[in-house]
Structures are given as C-alpha cells and as structure tokens.
Amino acid sequence: MKTYEVRLDVFEGPLDLLLHLIKELEIDINDIPMAVLTRQYMDYIEQMKDLEINIASEYLVMASELLKIKSFMLLPEPAHLEEDFEDPRERLMEQLLEYQNFKAYANELEKLKAEQDKIFIKPPHELDESEEDQISSLDINDLIEAYQKVKRRIILDVPRAVTVRREVISREEAEHFIFNKFNSKNKIHFTDMFSFNESKPMIVAVFVTILEMIKSKDISISLHDDGNYEFERV
Incomplete structure (x- = not known):
C-alpha cells in the first residue's frame, strides 16, 4: 500500500487532513473504506509522534472516532437489517461533505477578494x-x-x-x-x-x-x- 508523507502545518484541522487523504487515496467520500482511511490517518499521527511534534487534541479526538467507526464496521451485520439501522460512517460523511462545501465557498470568496484587490478607487475629496x-x-x-x-x-x-x-x-x-x-x-x-x-x-x-x-x-x-x-x- 502506498503511504503519504504529510505535514501538520498544511492542514487546518482533522477534517482538512481527512479530505486530503480521501483525495490522495481516490476514495469515494460517500462510501469510505474505514480500514484504509483509519490506517493512513493513524500513520500520520505516528509520524508526528516520531518527530516529537505537538499534536492538537482535536486530531486525537478524530483518531478515536475513526477507530470507533472502524470497530462498528468490523462487527457482523445483523441477519435482518432494521429500517432505522444507521450507517456508523454517516455522521463522519456529513461532516466531511459540509466541510468540503465550506472550503469550496472560502476558496471562491478568496478569488473574489483577489479580484477586488486589483480595483483602485479614487478617495473622496471635499467640494466647495x-x-x-x-x-x-x-x-x-x-x-x-x-x-x-x-x-x-x-x-x-x-x-x-x-x-x-x-x-x-x-x-x-x-x-x-x-x-x-x-x-x-x-x-x-x-x-x-x-x-x-x-x-x-x-x-x-x-x-x-x-x-x-x-x-x-x-x-x-x-x-x-x-x-x-x-x-x-x-
């Protein structure tokens, strides 16, 4: 399996890191293979520990959440799934999709700001x-x-x-x-x-x-x- 070298200061949080891994691994965000994604995420955490870099608590919270979801996914499926059965990945997928949308909006706003910065307006002056x-x-x-x-x-x-x-x-x-x-x-x-x-x-x-x-x-x-x-x- 191909591994990916990543740096902490590139990402704005654990969701940003997960989106990066999903893109690099070419994973379908609507059908996440938790074993693969969790392994890559934990490899990243271990790399940070090896380099003695302080890891923000939110990254560790996400690591525990990924391990929890992975554990649920390893349990045998019920013989007859109930109608209200909830995919343990659903909440994570919703968070990732929402974050992905906000990030796209932020990029568009940044482009608009860059275009606006090219416009120079004559300052007002008083008229007699x-x-x-x-x-x-x-x-x-x-x-x-x-x-x-x-x-x-x-x-x-x-x-x-x-x-x-x-x-x-x-x-x-x-x-x-x-x-x-x-x-x-x-x-x-x-x-x-x-x-x-x-x-x-x-x-x-x-x-x-x-x-x-x-x-x-x-x-x-x-x-x-x-x-x-x-x-x-x-």
Whole structure:
C-alpha cells in the first residue's frame, strides 16, 4: 500500500487532513473504506509522534472516532437489517461533505477578494459650495435636453443618401472638438458648441467630456436666466 508523507502545518484541522487523504487515496467520500482511511490517518499521527511534534487534541479526538467507526464496521451485520439501522460512517460523511462545501465557498470568496484587490478607487475629496452646486445640478441629461431645444429651432440640410458606419470617438478627439469651438475666446454659448450635423457618437463623447472637464475644473459652466448654458475656460 502506498503511504503519504504529510505535514501538520498544511492542514487546518482533522477534517482538512481527512479530505486530503480521501483525495490522495481516490476514495469515494460517500462510501469510505474505514480500514484504509483509519490506517493512513493513524500513520500520520505516528509520524508526528516520531518527530516529537505537538499534536492538537482535536486530531486525537478524530483518531478515536475513526477507530470507533472502524470497530462498528468490523462487527457482523445483523441477519435482518432494521429500517432505522444507521450507517456508523454517516455522521463522519456529513461532516466531511459540509466541510468540503465550506472550503469550496472560502476558496471562491478568496478569488473574489483577489479580484477586488486589483480595483483602485479614487478617495473622496471635499467640494466647495460652488463646485458642489454646479456638479449636483448638472448631468448629461440636462445637456441633452438643452441640445434638443436648440436643435428644434434649426432646420438641418439632411443629405438624401446616408451612409451608416460605426464611429469610435476618443477623449482626445472630443477635447480637440471642444477647444476648437472656443478658438481664441474664453467663453462660448452652448448654441455655438454644435453645428447639429455632428454624429451621435461625437455628440455623446463631447457631452461626457464636458462633464469631466467641469469636474476637473478645466472649464466652468453657468446657466443664464433665459435657460441657456455658457462655458468658460478656467
């Protein structure tokens, strides 16, 4: 019979050791050959004694439990098994299956934690009152609504033939578009920001970039009494 060298500090308890032996011996956890498993477990205990390593009491308690179950298994089976006859291994198998499940859950949680540790979140910072009011009262929906209001007042020259293609707009392209609109001016009205012939991807990219530039204080925004927005380079 093949023997297995094991170390105490690898295991978190006797159930962990038993699961290791079951895996190494390729034992069916639902039909444990107690003689084989008990022999390997006791060999392990003896190895620890030979090395003069302190054995935790829980390992010794499990050893006595295994010997007890093994003894029951050696008794001759009754000629007629009663319906309520209980397999002496049942409680041990339930413990092992439950521990195995908890160990699997713990491994999954450890993987999730490792993935979460790769995510870095910007720490919160305090906003002054003007910045807080400005940002909290403005979102992309406000800009879209303003865009739609102005667009409804302008008649577009729509070409008869339209080619639909996928367009990806980068942050740099959106910033270049915005600063081109400022040209040599420091202020620009929202109505001057678009010609209303821009593609939807460009419009969305510009809106998102405007919000990010407001938060980073690269530009500021003010709302006039007539409901029009005005942008200013900071």
